[in-house]
Amino acid sequence: MTLNGVEKEVPGKISLLELLQQEGFQTERIAVEKNGEIIPKAAYEATWISETDKLEVVSFVGGG
Amino acid sequence: MGREKLFCEYAKTKAASGQGTSPEPEAALESEKKHISRRQLKEALLERYTPEMYEKISGGSAAIAGLGGLGSQIAVMLTRAGVGKLFLVDFDRIELTNLNRQAYDLTHLGREKTEALTEILKKINPYLEVTAVREKVTAENAGRLFQGYPILCEAFDKPGQKAMLVNAVLEQCPHTVVISGNGMAGCSSANTIVTQRKMKRLYLCGDGETDLASGVCLMPSRVMVCAAHQANMAIRLMLGETSG
Numbered sequence: 001m002t003l004n005g006v007e008k009e010v011p012g013k014i015s016l017l018e019l020l021q022q023e024g025f026q027t028e029r030i031a032v033e034k035n036g037e038i039i040p041k042a043a044y045e046a047t048w049i050s051e052t053d054k055l056e057v058v059s060f061v062g063g064g
Numbered sequence: 065m066g067r068e069k070l071f072c073e074y075a076k077t078k079a080a081s082g083q084g085t086s087p088e089p090e091a092a093l094e095s096e097k098k099h100i101s102r103r104q105l106k107e108a109l110l111e112r113y114t115p116e117m118y119e120k121i122s123g124g125s126a127a128i129a130g131l132g133g134l135g136s137q138i139a140v141m142l143t144r145a146g147v148g149k150l151f152l153v154d155f156d157r158i159e160l161t162n163l164n165r166q167a168y169d170l171t172h173l174g175r176e177k178t179e180a181l182t183e184i185l186k187k188i189n190p191y192l193e194v195t196a197v198r199e200k201v202t203a204e205n206a207g208r209l210f211q212g213y214p215i216l217c218e219a220f221d222k223p224g225q226k227a228m229l230v231n232a233v234l235e236q237c238p239h240t241v242v243i244s245g246n247g248m249a250g251c252s253s254a255n256t257i258v259t260q261r262k263m264k265r266l267y268l269c270g271d272g273e274t275d276l277a278s279g280v281c282l283m284p285s286r287v288m289v290c291a292a293h294q295a296n297m298a299i300r301l302m303l304g305e306t307s308g
Contacts, residue, residue, distance in 0.1 A: 029223040031230045033263040038234040058262050060230070062276035063249035064134045064221035064287070 001053040016047040020057065031058045102191045109146045117303060118146065124302035125149035127213035127240075129201055129229055131156070131177040133282065134245040135219030136167035136184075137291035138298070143185045145299055149193040150185070151213055154178055155200040165284040203228050207236030215301055217294050218244040221276065234265055243297045246270040248290035249282050257286065259293045261308035269293035 001010050003023065011022075016039060020027055032039045033056040039047055049055075109118055124147050128135045131154035139150060154177045158168045172180040178196035185192055201209065201220075210216050210233050218233075220226050226244060233242055247270035248257060256271040270290050276282060297308075 029227050031227060031234065031263070031266065033266075036264055038231070038263070038265075040235050041231055056263055058230075058246075058266065058268060059272075060223040060226040060244070061247045061249075061270075061273060062221060062223045063247065063274070063282055064130060064132055064219055064226075064245050 001049060001051055001055065003055045004057055010049055010051050010053075014049050015045055016049060016055075017044040019049055019055075020044065023057075025057055025059060029060050031060075032056070033058075100190070105146075105189060105191065113146075120302050120304070121146050121299060122148045124215075124299075125151070125213060126215040126217060126298050127151040127153070127210050128217045128219055129153050129210070130219035130221065131166075131181050132162065132219065132221060133165035133284070133287040134248075134291045134294065135217065136177070136181055137165075137288050138217050138219060138295045139181055139185060140167050140188065141292065141295035142298060143188045143192055145295070146189070147192075147299075147302070150195075151210075152178055152181060152194065152196040153199060153201055153209060155198055165282060165287045201225075201229055203232045206232035210240055211237040213237075213240055215298050216240050216242050217298060218242055219291075219294070223275070230266065234263070241265045241267070241301060243267045243269060243294045243301075245290050245294055247272045247274045248286045249276045249278070249280075250274040250286070251281060251283055252286075254286060254289045257289045257293060259297050259308050261306070267297050267308055269297065 001008055016032065027044065034047065035054055126142060126147060128139050128150065131152055139152060142150060156177050158172045158175055158177055158180055160173060162168060167184055168180055176198055178198045182194050182196045185194055206229055216233055218226055218229050220229060230242055230244055233240055242265060244266065246268045252274065259267060259269045262268050
């Protein structure tokens with residue numbers, strides 16, 4: 001799979017939520033697109049990651 | 065605390081002396097209209113754009129969520145560019161600490177940002193079609209608020225709020241493209257601020273990393289560079305350009 005353009009091994013059966021936590025993302029500050037589709041936050045836990053997935057995770061920072 | 069109190073006192077004094085509110089903004093705008101016709105404004109813009117560009121921009125519309133350092137400046141730029149229709153949302157009032165980077169001035173202290181900004185924009189283009197809503201944006205009302213707009217400029221300041229709005233709009237408004245301001249605190253080079261198309265319907269403008277908490281300062285110049293990136297992307301989308 002690729003995460004923000006970087007190739008990664010999928011470590012067995014893993015949910016999107018677990019992967020995001022493992023990668024250190026703060027889930028309340030992000031938006032996630034999987035294979036070109038936005039993934040609602042409520043679906044992170046039930047979304048499974050496969051080897052062909054392309055994930056784009058955007059992290060927001062403060063200021064404006 | 066001390067600063068907030070000082071501001072409140074200042075606003076109260078101004079309100080009491082009648083300086084806090086513009087006496088007759090509508091009347092002032094009517095007199096502007098008498099002096100400058102819609103055709104004159106169009107002809108002035110046609111000195112700068114091709115007729116085709118003018119048609120696309122004047123026929124364009126955008127929503128702006130958050131009317132602070134990013135949002136107020138984006139609104140001013142889009143109005144100057146001749147965008148036909150703007151939708152503004154914010155629940156806040158203007159404070160003294162806003163003036164280092166926001167489009168307001170001392171006469172606006174204590175006033176609602178939606179109302180003050182509408183007045184500023186109408187002084188630039190009295191024919192601008194502007195709707196301003198004083199409301200706190202939530203995941204529940206975001207879809208209803210923004211679904212009619214092809215472009216939303218996200219201009220909040222807290223990261224959790226930014227993420228909430230972007231998620232809600234991308235999920236609930238299938239025809240809306242979001243241009244988000246992300247990372248403009250601190251005093252590093254303006255060259256670190258860029259526009260990137262991160263998702264199918266999400267553009268990010270900023271350095272992507274300098275958080276207000278870590279950056280400790282919020283400089284008008286860098287905030288305006290970021291606002292200009294957002295406004296520029298909005299205009300490019302109206303012109304049919306989609307690359308970041």
